[in-house]
Amino acid sequence: MPTKALPATAGRALLISASPSSTVTPSSARSATDNMRPRRPVPPSGRYLSLSEREQIDEYRRDGWTIRAIAHALGRSPSTISRELRRALSYRGKYLASRAQRDAEARARRPKTAKLAAHAELREQVQGWLGEDLSPQQISHKLRREYPSRPEMWVSHESIYQALFVQSRGALTRELTAHLRTGRYLRKHRSTVGERRGKFPDMVMISERPAEVEDRAVPGHWEGDLIIGANNKSAIGTLVERSTRFVMLLHLPDGHSAEQVRSAMTRKITELPEHLAKSITWDQGAEMSQHARFTVETGVPVYFCDPRSPWQRGTNENTNGLLRQYFPKGIALDGFDEVYLDVVADKLNRRPRMTLDWDSPAERLGKLVVATAA
Template identity: 95%
Template sequence: MRRWLVQVGGIRPRRPAPASGRYLSLSEREQIDEYRREGWTIRAIALELGRSPSTISRELRRALSYRGQYLASRAQRDAEARARRPKTAKLAVHAELREQVQVWLRDDLSPQQISHKLRREYPSRPEMWVSHETIYQSLFVQSRGALARELTAHLRTGRYLRKPRSAVGERRGKFPDMVMISERPAEVEDRAVPGHWEGDLIIGANNKSAIGTLVERSTRFVMLLHLPDGHSAEQVRAAMTRKITALPAHLARSITWDQGAEMSQHARFTVETGVPVYFCDPRSPWQRGTNENTNGLLRQYFPKGIALDGFDEVYLDVVADKLNRRPRMTLDWDSPAERLGKLVVATAA
């Protein structure tokens, strides 16, 4: 009746609530009302509306009166009331789930990583699953009352942008005997063979301090170079040599770096370690994409504009370990440490 009155102009149309696609709209409820009066089956109504039969069945169970009547206007009013009703956050109700999420947040895992890790750790316990959006909501919408706002300090605040290499000035400079990336073996490109690394420096305030980064291409495993006395070519070579020579031979096949002056002793490094160094083209950071991405993650721990020589080697190892234990989407939610461990075990066997 209401729909007929609206159509003939006898009553001002109700302003429809915006449809999300997920929930039934007033128009759909009016169609359900009409089709039900005409004796349509639930399956036929669902097919006509493009909804699942379970959606129509659930709607009727909720909205039927004690007399078995379905009124679209009342069903819409009840649905809007349910939508306005505050809902208890899942993390506020389930203490075990909340505690596990908080532990992993303090360990600097992202909400997305936590969501996937929960499903892997608790495959048969859906009550221990939660979406990354729910975690974000619990952190930033404090009325939900589940997670302490202080835990937001453990989130990455966003992607940082590197300066073009040309802006760094003194690091740029070509030197003899460079082997360019175009001459790098094809096996490096597809990441099928482990042991190929990408390297770079994270530069501190006023270009006076640095931390070296090495990332293995196939596993994303990261090692950090402690450079307390500066980042000259000699200091970088010595730190790299210590890290690389500690690896099994099959995990130390090559290094790719940009053309920074800190690599001017690359030939000596290769003689000492047997590991060749390949150089990127100028101003081409995407040729070390794995390393660039990792450096972005590291800025959570080493913000731009601070001195980096105050961090000792123990702290660098702790940070590297945190990154290596984070599950990664690109590794099908394995962590770099897990992937590297599998390689070591497979080789030993």
């Protein structure tokens, strides 16, 4: 149920009336009503709390103000005030502004060595995984899984980003940023690149797919598409398994006609165990006009998305975005050989995924193969 906003008059009733010339003090505010906020917050003095602000916190705290009321009065965030009090309330439960200021100055003078700079083993592991094109977030979670009993081998994704982009934090060379995914590929609709669409004989629409495909409960159902190269003259085919996010790339060196796409798909699909090749969902691009022949050759049915509905192949669309890290827009794609396509697919399949509880697609598919072989 959506939260209803209070009327403006109700909010104003909680503030303390004061003329422009008057000064709101903790004691006068409390005498009117407990824990009320002043009308206007004081502009913060800078990034860090000043001695004057700490003295105000000391006074407000003794007068019983809440953290939110203090934050509002100082123009600071509640988390800043909460953190300040946590650090300084160790002196018999009291907050002392002068001592809090001395401690803050000592912390500022203390040299801070970044964790990645201080720990060679951790740094080498992070550099290795960055070189394999894992994202900082994926690396952070993978470290905890690979080294569950070694906290010294854990690091946050934010620390990795800082080590890459803030060179004063040291540790990681800026060249490694080339392995980060720096943008999201937003695919143009095919009609904008000159490809005609039309319905094919014997099309089976996505609405007729088995229910097991929709909830990803049963593996073996794939989504497919093409990544188009410069001037619509070259392409790479993509197949993504919906349950595990495992990806296979189709090598199309001689063009992306229906004949070429059908032939490449047949080769890839027939490499799979039968229980992992149950269906393919594709859009209504002309490259799929030989879908019926493909089904006869492989026994795998093809389901078609509704026109202009890329979200019906969301797994594949997301994977195409990841692939643009290796195949940027505006370049010819027929210059990449099949070995390179397999290397790229393997890199994606070894990346841990949040949607898989930080398993990689290869790990998930491997578990399925072992389970069915047992």
